Amino acid sequence: MPITRSEVEHVARLARLELSGEELEHLAAQLARIVEYVDKLSRLDVGDLPPMMHAAEGASLREDEPGPTLPRRLALEGAPAASDGFFRVPRVLE
Amino acid sequence: MELWQLGAAELRDLVARRAVSAREVVSAALGRIRGLDPRLRAFLHVSEDLALAAADDCDRRLSMGEPPRPLEGVPIAIKDNICLVGAPTTCASRMLAGWRPPYTATAVERALAAGCVPVGKTNLDEFAMGSSTENSAMGPTLNPWDESRAPGGSSGGSAAAVAAGMVPLALGSDTGGSIRQPAALCGIIGLKPTYGRVSRWGLVAFASSLDQIGPLARDVLDAALLAQVISGHDARDSTSSRRPIGDLVGAALRADARGVRIGVPKEYFGSGLAPLVEHAVRKAVETLGTLGASVEEVSLPHTEYAVATYYVVATAEASSNLARYDGVHYGHRTNSPGGIVELFSRSRSEAFGSEVKRRIMLGTYVLSAGYYDAYYLRALKARTALRRDFDEAFRRVDLVACPTSPTVAFRLGEKTADPLSMYLSDVYTISANLAALPAISVPCGAGESGLPVGLQLIAPAFEEERLLSVARAYELASGASRARPPVWSV
Numbered sequence: 149m150p151i152t153r154s155e156v157e158h159v160a161r162l163a164r165l166e167l168s169g170e171e172l173e174h175l176a177a178q179l180a181r182i183v184e185y186v187d188k189l190s191r192l193d194v195g196d197l198p199p200m201m202h203a204a205e206g207a208s209l210r211e212d213e214p215g216p217t218l219p220r221r222l223a224l225e226g227a228p229a230a231s232d233g234f235f236r237v238p239r240v241l242e
Numbered sequence: 243m244e245l246w247q248l249g250a251a252e253l254r255d256l257v258a259r260r261a262v263s264a265r266e267v268v269s270a271a272l273g274r275i276r277g278l279d280p281r282l283r284a285f286l287h288v289s290e291d292l293a294l295a296a297a298d299d300c301d302r303r304l305s306m307g308e309p310p311r312p313l314e315g316v317p318i319a320i321k322d323n324i325c326l327v328g329a330p331t332t333c334a335s336r337m338l339a340g341w342r343p344p345y346t347a348t349a350v351e352r353a354l355a356a357g358c359v360p361v362g363k364t365n366l367d368e369f370a371m372g373s374s375t376e377n378s379a380m381g382p383t384l385n386p387w388d389e390s391r392a393p394g395g396s397s398g399g400s401a402a403a404v405a406a407g408m409v410p411l412a413l414g415s416d417t418g419g420s421i422r423q424p425a426a427l428c429g430i431i432g433l434k435p436t437y438g439r440v441s442r443w444g445l446v447a448f449a450s451s452l453d454q455i456g457p458l459a460r461d462v463l464d465a466a467l468l469a470q471v472i473s474g475h476d477a478r479d480s481t482s483s484r485r486p487i488g489d490l491v492g493a494a495l496r497a498d499a500r501g502v503r504i505g506v507p508k509e510y511f512g513s514g515l516a517p518l519v520e521h522a523v524r525k526a527v528e529t530l531g532t533l534g535a536s537v538e539e540v541s542l543p544h545t546e547y548a549v550a551t552y553y554v555v556a557t558a559e560a561s562s563n564l565a566r567y568d569g570v571h572y573g574h575r576t577n578s579p580g581g582i583v584e585l586f587s588r589s590r591s592e593a594f595g596s597e598v599k600r601r602i603m604l605g606t607y608v609l610s611a612g613y614y615d616a617y618y619l620r621a622l623k624a625r626t627a628l629r630r631d632f633d634e635a636f637r638r639v640d641l642v643a644c645p646t647s648p649t650v651a652f653r654l655g656e657k658t659a660d661p662l663s664m665y666l667s668d669v670y671t672i673s674a675n676l677a678a679l680p681a682i683s684v685p686c687g688a689g690e691s692g693l694p695v696g697l698q699l700i701a702p703a704f705e706e707e708r709l710l711s712v713a714r715a716y717e718l719a720s721g722a723s724r725a726r727p728p729v730w731s732v
Contacts, residue, residue, distance in 0.1 A: 151607075155607075156603070158610075159603055159606050159607045159610060160603065162606050162610060163561060163590075163602050163603060163606040164565070164568070164583070164586045164587045164590055165587055165590055165591050165594075165599060165602065165603070166584075166587040166588055166590075166591040167591065167599070171596075171599075175599070175600060175603055178600060178661055179600070179603060179604060179607065181662055182553065182600075182604060182661065182662055182665075183604075183607070185549075185550060185553075185662055186550045186553055186554055186608075186617065187550075188546075188547065188550050189547060189550050189551065189554070189617070189620050189621060189624055190616065190620070192544070192547050192620070192624055192627070194620060194623035194624065194627070197623040197624075197626045197627055198623070198626055199619055199622030199623050199625070199626065200622050200623075200625040200626040200629060200676075201622065202451070202481075203437045203438070203451040203452065203481065203678040204437060204438040204481035204482075204483065204678070205438070205483070205678075205703070209480065210477060210480060218344060218345070222344035222345075223344065225342075225344060226341055226342070226343075226344070226571070226572030226573070227570070227571060227572060228569060228570070228572075228573075228574075228575035229575070235570050235571060237570055237582055237585060238579050238580070238581055238582055238585055240581075240582050
């Protein structure tokens with residue numbers, strides 16, 4: 149199934165990637181080839197096989213107990229912009 | 243014999259007996275790195291201060307009469323997608339250039355608590371996405387056996403550093419073969435433990451249901467020593483297992499292949515397998531026979547779907563995991579943000595390399611409305627089929643033996659223009675990740691151009707003891723792990 153340029157643009161928007169025209173062309177061609185290969189899965193009779201949702205056997209949730217977490221100071225240390233103990237972003241609401 | 247030429251077990255014994263100091267050992271490693279790494283470029287960061295401080299701590303403990311720890315004074319390199327406080331973690335990406343993690347990975351913490359001395363962070367394909375280390379934003383690492391060739395990947399820096407004698411031990415991560423394939427291409431040992439055996443806390447996530455940290459070393463005993471100390475339950479990784487680790491070092495020391503039933507999967511010897519690689523692997527299986535193992539053919543009928551399944555599951559998970567790089571919390575932020583959405587997308591587009599973008603795009607595509615059932619859900623069902631292939635095989639045999647990589651190390655640039663050809667170089671390693679099984683690559687002689695070939699052994703879940711014992715028996719009988727690259731005499 150060929151992937152159209154408008155499909156690639158749509159996926160890029162979903163993925164929050166801003167691609168140049170050249171990148172879009174290039175990716176459309178490469179993705180088409182990869183998807184064509186991956187499409188071999190459609191020839192596999194999966195019948196009533198259950199999907200493998202977990203890789204860990206018996207993965208279990210931990211008890212919901214309060215405990216120490218990363219201190220705010222450390223969590224903000226790598227932020228490109230922070231002030232007053234918060235991450236800074238451009239204005240979201242006008 | 244120079245100190246840098248010794249393995250972890252030997253170094254640890256010398257340090258424990260106080261025949262040499264940990265400072266002498268780490269100085270030899272740092273000297274070797276200074277001399278050789280400008281050429282091979284295995285390291286992205288050398289943590290000399292951390293290393294000397296850790297070594298002095300080893301020496302101080304011993305001088306105070308404390309009992310030596312299992313890896314006292316042994317230098318270790320850490321793949322640069324595994325966090326260590328005091329050093330940058332970049333994932334070889336412009337996105338994380340200069341980023342310093344606020345915590346240390348559990349596996350690293352445990353290795354350091356066992357006496358390891360951290361000498362630096364090693365190169366990788368950006369965010370561990372690749373099979374050659376050529377996707378590193380900082381440039382490729384060269385293969386110590388032939389500097390015109392790739393070391394494999396994505397843990398290519400770790401593999402090259404160990405093979406070239408810069409360190410006896412390294413940590414890597416393996417999502418589709420990223421420990422085993424570079425180990426094979428650099429002529430060393432690489433172990434991918436069972437999913438859940440080693441905590442992923444502090445490993446930068448690529449595909450969370452496939453990622454696993456493991457050791458690279460020049461012999462199986464050294465790999466066992468490191469695997470022993472990094473394994474085990476960790477409350478900070480909800481997928482980490484509570485099963486007992488077992489005696490991995492004892493299993494390696496037993497080095498016993500007697501009575502072990504080895505299955506050779508016929509699907510792993512088809513077209514695309516280089517003739518001399520096939521020859522070396524078949525000869526290795528014969529050697530296992532002379533050591534008292536029995537050998538029979540088995541079938542893993544869904545093997546032909548493994549690569550397709552992997553590139554749906556892994557990219558889907560990656561597209562979700564890498565959504566966290568948004569220019570807000572950490573990492574690169576664009577200088578021309580505009581509104582919030584432009585801040586996200588420009589920061590991401592400026593800092594991610596082309597392979598990472600390609601995988602995010604593919605993963606987003608297979609998860610998007612209209613394609614989820616056809617690709618993602620179908621791939622999860624195929625994953626069940628692949629797992630059942632192994633369950634079925636392990637009813638008849640104890641281990642599966644096959645090649646690690648279809649070819650020896652390929653030339654730098656040979657596969658970069660064609661992503662699909664690069665993906666297909668993982669054809670023999672991917673299934674163990676999809677089926678969540680432990681697997682090891684052990685050197686088994688020379689293939690095309692005299693370059694190293696890896697024998698891969700795959701075991702049932704949590705049978706690391708069996709894997710290490712048989713791998714060690716093979717290694718001792720064949721002597722193949724003793725082959726060294728030309729740079730060894732430099």
